[in-house]
Amino acid sequence: MLPVVDNFNLPRRLGDGLVLRWGRPGDVEAIAEFNSRIHSSSPTEPDLYVANWTRELMSGNHPTTQAHDFLVVVDENRNGKIASTLNLISQTWSYGGIPFRVGRPEIVGTDPDYRRRGLVRTEFEVIHALSAFRGEMVQVITGIPHYYRQYGYGMSLDLSGARRLDFHAVPKLENGAQESFRLRPAKFEDIPVLSELYAIHCASSLVSRIRDNNEWRYELSANNEKSVSYHQFYIVETLDGEVAGYTEAIPGTPDPNSPFTIHELAARPGYSLRAVSQFLARAFKEIAEENNKHRKEPMVGLSFNFGESHPVYTALGNIFSRTIPPYAFYVRVPDLPGFLMHIRPVLEKRLIGSVMENHTGALRLNFYSYQIALNFEHGRLKEIAPFKATSYQDGDALFPGTTFLDLLFGRRTLEELRYIFPDCFASNSGAQVLLDILFPHKPSHVAVLN
Ligand SMILES: CC(C)(COP(=O)(O)OP(=O)(O)OC[C@H]1O[C@@H](n2cnc3c(N)ncnc32)[C@H](O)[C@@H]1OP(=O)(O)O)[C@@H](O)C(=O)NCCC(=O)NCCS
Numbered sequence: 001m002l003p004v005v006d007n008f009n010l011p012r013r014l015g016d017g018l019v020l021r022w023g024r025p026g027d028v029e030a031i032a033e034f035n036s037r038i039h040s041s042s043p044t045e046p047d048l049y050v051a052n053w054t055r056e057l058m059s060g061n062h063p064t065t066q067a068h069d070f071l072v073v074v075d076e077n078r079n080g081k082i083a084s085t086l087n088l089i090s091q092t093w094s095y096g097g098i099p100f101r102v103g104r105p106e107i108v109g110t111d112p113d114y115r116r117r118g119l120v121r122t123e124f125e126v127i128h129a130l131s132a133f134r135g136e137m138v139q140v141i142t143g144i145p146h147y148y149r150q151y152g153y154g155m156s157l158d159l160s161g162a163r164r165l166d167f168h169a170v171p172k173l174e175n176g177a178q179e180s181f182r183l184r185p186a187k188f189e190d191i192p193v194l195s196e197l198y199a200i201h202c203a204s205s206l207v208s209r210i211r212d213n214n215e216w217r218y219e220l221s222a223n224n225e226k227s228v229s230y231h232q233f234y235i236v237e238t239l240d241g242e243v244a245g246y247t248e249a250i251p252g253t254p255d256p257n258s259p260f261t262i263h264e265l266a267a268r269p270g271y272s273l274r275a276v277s278q279f280l281a282r283a284f285k286e287i288a289e290e291n292n293k294h295r296k297e298p299m300v301g302l303s304f305n306f307g308e309s310h311p312v313y314t315a316l317g318n319i320f321s322r323t324i325p326p327y328a329f330y331v332r333v334p335d336l337p338g339f340l341m342h343i344r345p346v347l348e349k350r351l352i353g354s355v356m357e358n359h360t361g362a363l364r365l366n367f368y369s370y371q372i373a374l375n376f377e378h379g380r381l382k383e384i385a386p387f388k389a390t391s392y393q394d395g396d397a398l399f400p401g402t403t404f405l406d407l408l409f410g411r412r413t414l415e416e417l418r419y420i421f422p423d424c425f426a427s428n429s430g431a432q433v434l435l436d437i438l439f440p441h442k443p444s445h446v447a448v449l450n
Contacts, residue, residue: 277316285302
């Protein structure tokens with residue numbers, strides 16, 4: 001993480017005794033208490049998960065985030081009471097193998113006494129400036145419906161999505177057969193093989209996070225059951241101790257409402273993903289049944305949270321009881337031409353072998369409030385430049401609002417967008433064919449850094 005060399009005009013007086021400033025290590029408990037209250041669904045039950053997550057983010061141990069990555073608005077007329085806060089969790093993601101920096105604003109909240117005064121709006125201006133300063137090309141948020149659209153975000157990248165497997169449908173071992181694998185918690189020494197396996201897990205996702213060594217170490221140690229950051233990584237090994245696969249799961253904590261969720265899973269080349277997944281389903285069922293002894297509401301199944309599609313769904317076959325469609329990350333791409341140029345190796349690769357291989361010509365995109373042309377020469381994206389629309393609907397394709405982001409992040413095809421938004425369309429068949437090649441439907445399942 002870059003040091004904050006610019007304070008973005010903070011601290012800043014907002015009037016009525018309110019002061020916007022960066023967080024400090026001494027704020028930890030006050031912000032943790034604030035977040036546990038503001039993000040709880042019940043006034044009598046503070047959200048301990050968010051409180052502990054706040055502590056971890058501010059502790060100085062997090063790989064990218066510290067106390068000064070939080071913004072707080074305090075009320076000097078009420079003893080420095082916290083009125084509003086949010087933070088930025090920086091990370092690196094990949095688009096089809098091209099790394100890009102991401103800023104993730106999180107734990108956004110304002111005390112009820114201070115709502116509708118533009119505090120979050122002001123905090124977002126500052127956090128976007130910090131994110132830009134760090135060279136982050138994209139901002140993402142996991143958030144309440146609709147709210148963040150007003151800050152330039154589209155709900156345009158798959159988030160979550162799962163298949164449910166009831167315990168009664170977990171594949172049984174054949175009579176008399178023995179398991180050929182066993183499960184053990186992953187350790188720091190496993191990081192090289194975990195990285196190899198994580199790359200296999202991510203291969204089915206257009207967008208994924210790049211985990212460096214620090215992030216691996218941090219996440220392998222994230223063992224506070226009552227935190228949003230809680231993870232358990234396991235190695236699947238043969239009875240001879242050969243690594244055959246890995247998985248990351250939250251094994252159903254004693255908390256009454258927590259399900260048994262599996263987020264990552266891959267088998268090493270040479271091993272059957274079906275065999276590894278079936279073994280894991282049995283092993284996890286056993287752990288869940290043990291954990292059920294301490295729960296008021298027993299778990300009844302496993303949730304494979306791999307988004308819309310993943311090889312594990314194929315490997316396990318039609319044994320799932322339910323499909324949960326993905327929600328969406330909010331995504332903001334403040335410099336769209338810059339981002340498109342950044343990922344151009346992916347776009348150029350998609351042209352190779354397509355029906356428009358070696359394409360030359362301009363693809364003029366009209367976003368109604370501004371226009372850009374992607375200039376291709378023999379299959380290479382040479383430049384992206386603004387173009388001046390000669391009429392309101394001039395351009396090869398038109399995209400209202402943030403609809404183009406759905407195409408860019410593989411969530412919807414042009415045809416699907418056109419079906420929902422009548423003002424979103426290609427105005428000629430060349431543009432339609434080219435856009436389908438450049439931006440195919442490609443689901444994502446991102447293991448975000450918490
Ligand atoms: C959502 C929340 C963060 C908004 O904080 P805030 O400081 O009141 O937000 P702002 O005043 O900056 O709001 C900016 C704009 O958002 C919209 N907005 C905010 N709250 C709204 C509401 N309850 N209903 C409709 N629009 C709302 C409005 O357009 C508002 O501008 P306006 O008041 O000029 O019309 C706050 O209500 C909150 O903490 N809620 C509980 C926790 C939560 O859900 N956090 C988000 C987790 S992802």
